[in-house]
Amino acid sequence: xxxxxxxxxxxxxxxxxxGCRYSFDIEDNGLKPxxxxxxxxxxxxLVNVDVYKAVPVQHAGKTDMGIVSPSYSLKRNGxxxxxxxxxxxxxxxxxxxxGFSKGDRLEITFCADGVxxxxxxxxxxxxxxxxxxxxxxxxxxxxCILLEYKDEKDSRDYYGASVETRRTIRHxxxxxxxxxxxxxxxxxxxxxxxxxxxxxxxxxxxGAGDMYIWADEDREDDTYEIKYIIGSEISGTIExxxxxxxxxxxxxxxxxxxxxxxxxxxxxxxxxxxxxxFAYSNVMKGCGYFCAYSKDYSDWMITYKK
Numbered sequence: 001x002x003x004x005x006x007x008x009x010x011x012x013x014x015x016x017x018x019g020c021r022y023s024f025d026i027e028d029n030g031l032k033p034x035x036x037x038x039x040x041x042x043x044x045x046l047v048n049v050d051v052y053k054a055v056p057v058q059h060a061g062k063t064d065m066g067i068v069s070p071s072y073s074l075k076r077n078g079x080x081x082x083x084x085x086x087x088x089x090x091x092x093x094x095x096x097x098x099g100f101s102k103g104d105r106l107e108i109t110f111c112a113d114g115v116x117x118x119x120x121x122x123x124x125x126x127x128x129x130x131x132x133x134x135x136x137x138x139x140x141x142x143x144c145i146l147l148e149y150k151d152e153k154d155s156r157d158y159y160g161a162s163v164e165t166r167r168t169i170r171h172x173x174x175x176x177x178x179x180x181x182x183x184x185x186x187x188x189x190x191x192x193x194x195x196x197x198x199x200x201x202x203x204x205x206x207g208a209g210d211m212y213i214w215a216d217e218d219r220e221d222d223t224y225e226i227k228y229i230i231g232s233e234i235s236g237t238i239e240x241x242x243x244x245x246x247x248x249x250x251x252x253x254x255x256x257x258x259x260x261x262x263x264x265x266x267x268x269x270x271x272x273x274x275x276x277x278f279a280y281s282n283v284m285k286g287c288g289y290f291c292a293y294s295k296d297y298s299d300w301m302i303t304y305k306k
Contacts, residue, residue: 031056033053034115035115035116036283036287037108037287038289043125043292044101052090052092053091067091068114070093070112073109076100078107083096084097103123105123108121118283118285121282125294142229143242143303146226147226160214160246160247160249161212162210162211163182164180166179166180166300167241168238185210186199186229209245211247237304239306240302242301243301245295250291253289253291255282
């Protein structure tokens with residue numbers, strides 16, 4: 001959450017201290033069961049699409065969750081591709097096919113008895129742009145990376161980055177051993193603050209680590225600062241190195257991850273000053289997400305050596 005957004009929300013919260021409550025009957029919401037599609041598609045990797053039936057909360061436990069007479073279509077650049085399917089937990093269906101390339105436009109439709117046909121589309125982004133980066137420590141002793149990249153002028157691109165760590169540890173008289181992991185976020189990185197320069201990245205959990213995400217159109221220049229902590233003391237470590245996992249995100253994936261961040265880090269939802277429900281979906285007549293991304297890696301950079 002940006003510092004300016006936090007200030008606006010704080011002021012809104014102050015003037016809303018005399019807010020009211022509104023009760024409603026969920027039996028009258030008019031919602032019907034629909035298809036739920038979930039997929040993050042990475043360029044040049046095996047494709048997995050999970051599909052479930054979603055039902056309104058008042059129907060939970062009363063409706064058959066099985067998908068009856070399913071039929072589906074997955075297209076790449078307008079042409080049908082061959083897929084395989086299998087049943088998965090929670091009455092779902094998993095679709096698999098070979099990987100797609102950067103720039104491919106993907107479209108999926110899924111039909112079943114008793115629900116409206118659901119459809120979604122996305123385009124696999126191209127390469128992460130040419131980049132350089134350097135590491136340093138700030139005044140609060142956070143480990144930092146300044147990423148500089150060459151984005152096309154007037155483009156509307158979406159990016160992400162995760163920090164992988166490699167630690168070589170002395171193990172008594174035995175040879176050193178190496179452990180891998182992902183860096184943690186600085187403490188209180190999203191606390192409400194009136195400081196417009198406070199560090200407040202947009203971060204969502206993705207895979208095994210935290211992904212910092214940003215829209216290039218929101219940046220004044222083609223740089224992005226990442227601050228992190230390494231999770232434990234450096235004592236016993238004889239070498240510590242980091243590398244970046246760099247993502248270029250489809251528009252749909254960026255907005256899905258942003259909604260996930262908004263849900264996780266908005267403190268006002270817990271005290272009634274904002275909606276407690278955050279969701280983003282690009283699935284028409286359904287729910288879920290059908291997203292794509294490409295991925296690159298930086299070289300390992302040694303930040304500490306004893």
